[in-house]
Amino acid sequence: MMPGIISRSTETLLMLSSPLLVPSYSKAKKRYMRTREELSPRLHLASAAEAGALVSLCTNPVWLVKTRLQLQVPQQARPYSGFHDALRTIMKEEGWRALYKGLVPGLFLVTHGAIQFTAYEELRKFVINYRTDGSEINSITADTSLDSFDYAILGASSKLAAILSTYPFQVIRARLQQRPSTEGIPRYMDSLHVVEDTARFEGVRGFYKGITANVLKNAPAASITFIVYENVLNTLKFRRKD
Template sequence: MAALPSADWQWENAVAGAAAGLATVTFSHPLDVVRTRFQVYDGRISNVPAYRNTPHALYAISRSEGFRGLYAGFYPAVLGSTISWGLYFFFYSKAKQRYLRNREELSPGLHLASAAEAGALVCFCTNPLWLVKTRLQLQTPNQIRPYTGFHDALRTIIKEEGWRALYKGLMPGLFMVTHGAIQFTAYEEFRKFLVSSKAQENENTLATAADLLDSVDYATLGASSKLAAILTTYPFQVVRSRLQQRPSTTGVPRYIDSWHVVKETARSG
C-alpha cells in the first residue's frame, strides 16, 4: 500500500501554497481591482465610474485615487489568498490521505473529490475576507461613510448588517470550486485530441503522449484548459461580486440573492 503523506509534508505544502498566493496577489492586485469594478458596473445607478477598457480604468483610478486606489483591498486580498492557498494544500493533502486508506493509489475521480472538498472548505473559511476585499475595491473618493480600512470594514459590516452578511456570495463562491475540475477535465480531453491528431499525422497510432508532445504543446494545453475553466466559471464571479456590494445608505442591498442577480443582469443586458 502507498505510504501516507507525513504531517511535515502537509505543512510544507501549506507554506509553499501560502507563499505562492502572496506573490500572485502582490503583482496582480491592480488588475483585480479593475476586474471587480467592471463586474459590478451594470450601466445603471452605480457608485463605480464607467471605464472604457482596462488601460483606461488603470489610468483613471491612478489619476483620481492614486496608488492607494490601485491597491484598495490589498490587505484582505493578501490575507485571503495566503490563507486560501495554505488551507487548500492542507485540506487537499488531508483528503487524499483519508481516501488513500486501503488503496494503492487515488483514481482521477478521488483526486477531483479531494480538490472539491478542499475548495469548499476554503471557500467557507475565507468568504468574509473576500467580502471585505470586494467592498474596499469598490470604494471611490465620493463614497458616503467609507470604510477606513480592513478592520473598520469588518466591524461596520457586523454592526450594520450582522454576521450573516459576511457570507454573502458564498453560494456562487462554492460553484467556483468547480474551476479546478473543469480545468483538469479540459486538459485531459484536449490532450487526448492532440495526441490522436499527431498520431494520425505521423501514422503511428501506438505512440504515447511523451513521444508526440513537446513543451510548446504542453504549454498550449495548460493555457487552453485554464481559459476553458475561466470562461465557464466567470459568470459566478460576477454574481458573487454583485452580491457582495455594500448596501445603499438606507441599508437596502442592491441584490437579494444569486437568482435576483441573474434575472436583473439578464434584464438589463
C-alpha cells in the first residue's frame, strides 16, 4: 500500500469519527507544520491523539451526566430530574472535580480511533495484495479491487478490533462515573480500584460486560461509514480524472 493511500484514509476517517475533532486537529497540524513541509503518518496520528485528548477533556462532564442518568432507577433516593438538574446537583454535592471522574480511562479511549483505522488499512492492504497476487499496487488498483461489500466487512472488522482492544476502558470509566451513595461515599475511588475489584470478583469477563450491545450498535455504523466514505472518494477521483 502506498504511503499516500494510508495517510489520506487515516486523516480523513479520523475526522469522521467525531466532528468535534476537526478544529483542534487542524490547529495541531498547523503547529507541527511550522517546522516542516509535510507531516508524516506518525505526526498525523499524534495530531489526532492530541485533538482527541482535548475533546475528551471538554466532553467528560457530558459523559458523566449521561452515564448517571442511564444508571438511575426510579427507586433511587434523590433522583435527577434531567440533564441540567444532574449537572447542578453534582456541582453542589460533589464539586466541579466530580465532573472529571473517569477522565483517565477516557484519555486511553483516544486510541480507539487510531486502532480502528490502522486495522482498517492493514486489512484493506491484505485483501488488495491477495486479489492482485502481490503485484505492484497503485491508487487505481486499490480503488477498483474492492466493492461496497468489502468496505462493509473491513469497516465492521476494524471496528470490532478497536472495541475488543479498548472496551475495558469504557467499563472502567462507566464504573468510576457511578453516583455516590446517599452518604456521599463513591463505589470506587480511582481507576486502579475499579481494575482490582473487577478482576477479583468478576474476572476478565467483568471488563467486557455490555460488549455485545456495543458491537451491535457500532459495527453496522462503521460499515455504513466506510461504504459511504470510500464510494464518495472514488466518485470524486473518477470525476477529477474525467
